Amino acid sequence: MGGYILKRLLSAxxxxxxxxxxVFLIMAMIPGDPATAILGSYATPENVARLNRHLGLDEPLxxxxxIWLGNLMQGDFGRSFALNRPVLDEILDRFSAxxxxxxxxxxxxSLLGILAGVVSAxxxxxxxxxxxxxxxxxxISVPSFFLGMMMILxxxxxxxxxxxxxMYSIWGGGDLPDLIRxxxxxALALSVVATGVIARLSRGAMLEVLRQDxxxxxxxxxxxxxxxxxxxxxxxxxxxxxxxxxIQAGFVLSGAVYIExxxxxxxxxxxxxxxxxxxxxxxVQGGVVFIAACYVGFNIIVDVAQAWLDPxxxx
Amino acid sequence: MSLFLKLLFRNKLAGFGxxxxxxxxxxxxxxxILPLHPPNATNTANRFLRPLSDGHLLGTxxxxxxxLSRLMWGTRLSLAVGxxxxxxxxxxxxxxxxxxxxxxxxxxxxxMRGVDMLMAFPYILLALAIVAVLGPGLLNALIAVAVVNIxxxxxxxxxxxxxxxxxxxxxxxxLAGMGHTRILLTEVVPNIVPVVVIAMxxxxxxxxxxxxxxxxxxxxxxxxxADLGSMLGEARSALITAPHTSIVPGVMIxxxxxxxxxLGDGIRDALDPRLRSGALARPMATTRVERAEAPVPKxxxxxxxxxxxxxxxxxxxxxxxxxxxxxxxxxxxxxxxIGESGSxxxxxALSVMGLVxxxxxxxxxxxxxxxGQDLIGAPYELLRSLRGRKVAYxxxxxxxxxxxxxxxxxxxxxxxxxxxxxSHAQAHKRAVKLLEDVRIPNAAARFxxxxxxxxxGMRQRVGIAMALANDPDIIIADEPTTALDVTVQAQxxxxxxDLRRSRGLAILFITHDFGVVGQLCDRVAVMYGGRIVEAGPxxxxxxxxxxxxxxxxxxxxxxxxxxxxxxxxxxxxxxxVDDLPPGCAFxxxxxxxxxxxxxxxxxxxxxxxxxxxxxxxxxx
Numbered sequence: 038m039g040g041y042i043l044k045r046l047l048s049a050x051x052x053x054x055x056x057x058x059x060v061f062l063i064m065a066m067i068p069g070d071p072a073t074a075i076l077g078s079y080a081t082p083e084n085v086a087r088l089n090r091h092l093g094l095d096e097p098l099x100x101x102x103x104i105w106l107g108n109l110m111q112g113d114f115g116r117s118f119a120l121n122r123p124v125l126d127e128i129l130d131r132f133s134a135x136x137x138x139x140x141x142x143x144x145x146x147s148l149l150g151i152l153a154g155v156v157s158a159x160x161x162x163x164x165x166x167x168x169x170x171x172x173x174x175x176x177i178s179v180p181s182f183f184l185g186m187m188m189i190l191x192x193x194x195x196x197x198x199x200x201x202x203x204m205y206s207i208w209g210g211g212d213l214p215d216l217i218r219x220x221x222x223x224a225l226a227l228s229v230v231a232t233g234v235i236a237r238l239s240r241g242a243m244l245e246v247l248r249q250d251x252x253x254x255x256x257x258x259x260x261x262x263x264x265x266x267x268x269x270x271x272x273x274x275x276x277x278x279x280x281x282x283x284i285q286a287g288f289v290l291s292g293a294v295y296i297e298x299x300x301x302x303x304x305x306x307x308x309x310x311x312x313x314x315x316x317x318x319x320x321v322q323g324g325v326v327f328i329a330a331c332y333v334g335f336n337i338i339v340d341v342a343q344a345w346l347d348p349x350x351x352x
Numbered sequence: 353m354s355l356f357l358k359l360l361f362r363n364k365l366a367g368f369g370x371x372x373x374x375x376x377x378x379x380x381x382x383x384x385i386l387p388l389h390p391p392n393a394t395n396t397a398n399r400f401l402r403p404l405s406d407g408h409l410l411g412t413x414x415x416x417x418x419x420l421s422r423l424m425w426g427t428r429l430s431l432a433v434g435x436x437x438x439x440x441x442x443x444x445x446x447x448x449x450x451x452x453x454x455x456x457x458x459x460x461x462x463x464m465r466g467v468d469m470l471m472a473f474p475y476i477l478l479a480l481a482i483v484a485v486l487g488p489g490l491l492n493a494l495i496a497v498a499v500v501n502i503x504x505x506x507x508x509x510x511x512x513x514x515x516x517x518x519x520x521x522x523x524x525x526x527l528a529g530m531g532h533t534r535i536l537l538t539e540v541v542p543n544i545v546p547v548v549v550i551a552m553x554x555x556x557x558x559x560x561x562x563x564x565x566x567x568x569x570x571x572x573x574x575x576x577x578a579d580l581g582s583m584l585g586e587a588r589s590a591l592i593t594a595p596h597t598s599i600v601p602g603v604m605i606x607x608x609x610x611x612x613x614x615l616g617d618g619i620r621d622a623l624d625p626r627l628r629s630g631a632l633a634r635p636m637a638t639t640r641v642e643r644a645e646a647p648v649p650k651x652x653x654x655x656x657x658x659x660x661x662x663x664x665x666x667x668x669x670x671x672x673x674x675x676x677x678x679x680x681x682x683x684x685x686x687x688x689x690i691g692e693s694g695s696x697x698x699x700x701a702l703s704v705m706g707l708v709x710x711x712x713x714x715x716x717x718x719x720x721x722x723x724g725q726d727l728i729g730a731p732y733e734l735l736r737s738l739r740g741r742k743v744a745y746x747x748x749x750x751x752x753x754x755x756x757x758x759x760x761x762x763x764x765x766x767x768x769x770x771x772x773x774x775s776h777a778q779a780h781k782r783a784v785k786l787l788e789d790v791r792i793p794n795a796a797a798r799f800x801x802x803x804x805x806x807x808x809g810m811r812q813r814v815g816i817a818m819a820l821a822n823d824p825d826i827i828i829a830d831e832p833t834t835a836l837d838v839t840v841q842a843q844x845x846x847x848x849x850d851l852r853r854s855r856g857l858a859i860l861f862i863t864h865d866f867g868v869v870g871q872l873c874d875r876v877a878v879m880y881g882g883r884i885v886e887a888g889p890x891x892x893x894x895x896x897x898x899x900x901x902x903x904x905x906x907x908x909x910x911x912x913x914x915x916x917x918x919x920x921x922x923x924x925x926x927x928x929v930d931d932l933p934p935g936c937a938f939x940x941x942x943x944x945x946x947x948x949x950x951x952x953x954x955x956x957x958x959x960x961x962x963x964x965x966x967x968x969x970x971x972x
Contacts, residue, residue, distance in 0.1 A: 052468075052469065052472050055465075055469040055472065056469070056472055056473065059469060059470070059473075060481065063481050063482065063484075063485050064481075064484075064485060066485050067485050158634060159634075161633065161634045162633075171365075174365070174610060174613060174614060174617075175606075175610065177557075177613060178557065178561075178606055178609040178610035178613050179606050179609075179610075180561055180564055180565065180568070180581075180584075180602065180605050180606070180609075182565065182568050182584065183584060183598070183602035183605060183606065186584075186588065186591055186598050186602065187598075187599075187602070189591065189592075190591065190592070190595050194592055201592075243634075244633075244634050247634040247635065248634065248635060248709070249752065250747065250749065250752040250753045251752065251753055251754060251755045251756065252635075253635070253707055253709075253747070253753070254745075254747060254753045254754065254755070254815075254818075255755065256637065256707060256739065257705065257707055257739055257740060257744070257745040257747075258739065258740040258744075258766070258767045258770060258818065258821075259736050259737065259738070259739035259740035259741060259767075259770045259771055259822075260766065260770050261736060261770065262637040262732070262736075264770075265637070269755055269758075272755075272757055272758075273755070273756065273757055276757070287473075287474030287475070288474060288475075288476070290474050290477075291474035291475065291476035291477040291480075292476055294476060294480065294569065295565055295568065295569070298568075298569060299588070309477075309480055309484075310480070310569050310570070310571070312484070313480065313483060313484040313488070313571060314488070314570060314571075318484070321480075321481065321484045325473075325477055325478075325480070325481045328474065328477055329472065329473050329474070329477060332472070332473070332474050333472055336472075346757070347757060348757065348802045348804075349756060349757075349802070349804050
């Protein structure tokens, strides 16, 4: 297993390099001159030229890439001109908030989605299946930002169960119960679409597995149906559910953008949108690379979990 | 096409989605000629009018603009952008996929690495990066959403194309001297169109959502032009004071995306033949029973099957897989049940413990009595407690019948512990003993192996050990040696024979091989077309088969030293059991068949030797 993890880690290196190339190329396509953007349109040509030289922008493109990559590896993501602070500091400050939100949503959607999918498959064409199927269709069709807004209206404004927005109360907050009260609605809103997708795929995977011969063997042994479903069948279905969890993790991580906007959550997503609107390119560039790298890391975890679960995968 | 529509509308939800979407699309198309307020005419005196206000059916927004009018124009825009993005992504993705899949080699390698790279991004993030470069704007949002979805199409279509590119008709076209372009256009593309349509119909909903999302963030359509997403984005600041300005566009997005998704699912189901036949139905814990009443018992014995009828009900068709079959098994006896594939022998065996897959299987009549107790329609908990404890099964292919992800030892322990509340350690000890009993060398070490790590013969030994776990009275062996090679087959048969003698097991042995029956079984019953056509002591039947079918089956077994002879295959095919001819089911393939064979019911006659034939080879 250790060897497999190492192999998987090594195979992530070209992917990470590829990500930096793609991000770099996309950003290099930006029309106009970053120095002008930073200094404003009234800057003197000498100042623009000096800043370009300072930023290394007078070098050929490939050289710029390696300078940028070298800086990245030393933890230098550049400086955000709108915030006037190092990009990495800003990202790290905000990333924990995004991680709490996306992590909670991911746990929620995995548990609820698999639960709904298994129940739905076990009661195929029954009432529970029909209800779940309908709710799932509704869930994957609703825009998460709209759902978030409606939750605010109902649960925060009407019922006053939860605070409207933010991560902590301004006065006297900051402890765990306070965080949970603030986190509940955004995490739920963020998890709904992914829950629907996971539920659908889990149902399909379970139906596929339940027709297999080894399920009949388990029943012929006298294994209780509950254990046939939640043990034998789910264990085998997990092999096809786990890759979907990996994809949904990326969805939740990046879909947090909308939820952070709706709930004023101080995360990386909101930082990115602000950065785009202010044309703060280095901030956006750094944020995108950072999140994409996290996603690659998460996919390694998923693959390792998969190998651990399925002994047929060569480790 | 009409079949497709019929299938589509058979799915009520898909029909509902189609109707809702059609209404929305028609309204969106008609928007310019509908008598609406101008969508961008501001009137700050009338800000935030509630719905059903005078002249403003849905009220007005923060600038006093008519919401109904803005909703219709916004819907028009959102639909157009969503469809356009799907079309662009679908066409470009399909083109890339077809090229990579058809040409293969380096083209394929380079393209797919690039696609993998793009897929390494969470895709909303990639869309954000693209918009960051191009700048906010509706067209740019469209480009971003389309680009982000290209890898998905490229990968899907490539997979399908690779499958097609190696088919015979492509080779034929190449040999006929057709150029690549022509082959692609006339042979490949027509075959992938359905796949592209399915992929588009299932992703178009996402694309509408994603563009709405970018607009919501202020990165899509710019004021005063508004699609549904930016309407929602603008309304957000007034969410609490004027919720209707948010609800109106939000509900519209939900309606559109939901109807698109419902319709997309319907299209996928209608085009996917696997789902069409209902093949994805899950088998329930026990076979469904629809029996009027149990027949009276005709004697006792350990296991008695009386006039069992098991059917497969698929749509309007009824396959009578088992048609009034009666069998009897005494303690310690080995009964062979023999027949071709589809003769109903396995279904008979599975019916005993209610293991016939249901749907589509239904037991419609007869009785299965274990020590006099009728099991057909017995409560689940009773059946479960008997399964594996009194009646155990050994199945055909041990690779697919053992759980691939559990260690074989754990599967054995489970078999013991579902029926006996022994400790894990005790069960472990007994399981190792079982493995030794079925002569698995080095049992303690093999205990931790997974099924795929064992050879076919070893796996089947594990299957037998599992059947023996609770010292059952009866073992039902469903072609346990068919998947094995001949030497291993002989070992397994010898093992079963020994175990039977040492443990006093009764065995119902299902096979299509008379050679195997001759080695192992005391008595044999021959099945054809769901019925018993002959039964009797093995030696007698082998020596002098009474039914022409039995005679032909025995003639199929080669004999060592039997001299040169032509192996006689039975002409024709076994009958389809949904449409059996009247009279003898074997008549169409029988050389001796006469007119009388094709009319009326032919009874199974005789006592120890039974035969269902008007003109038997020997008198029973």
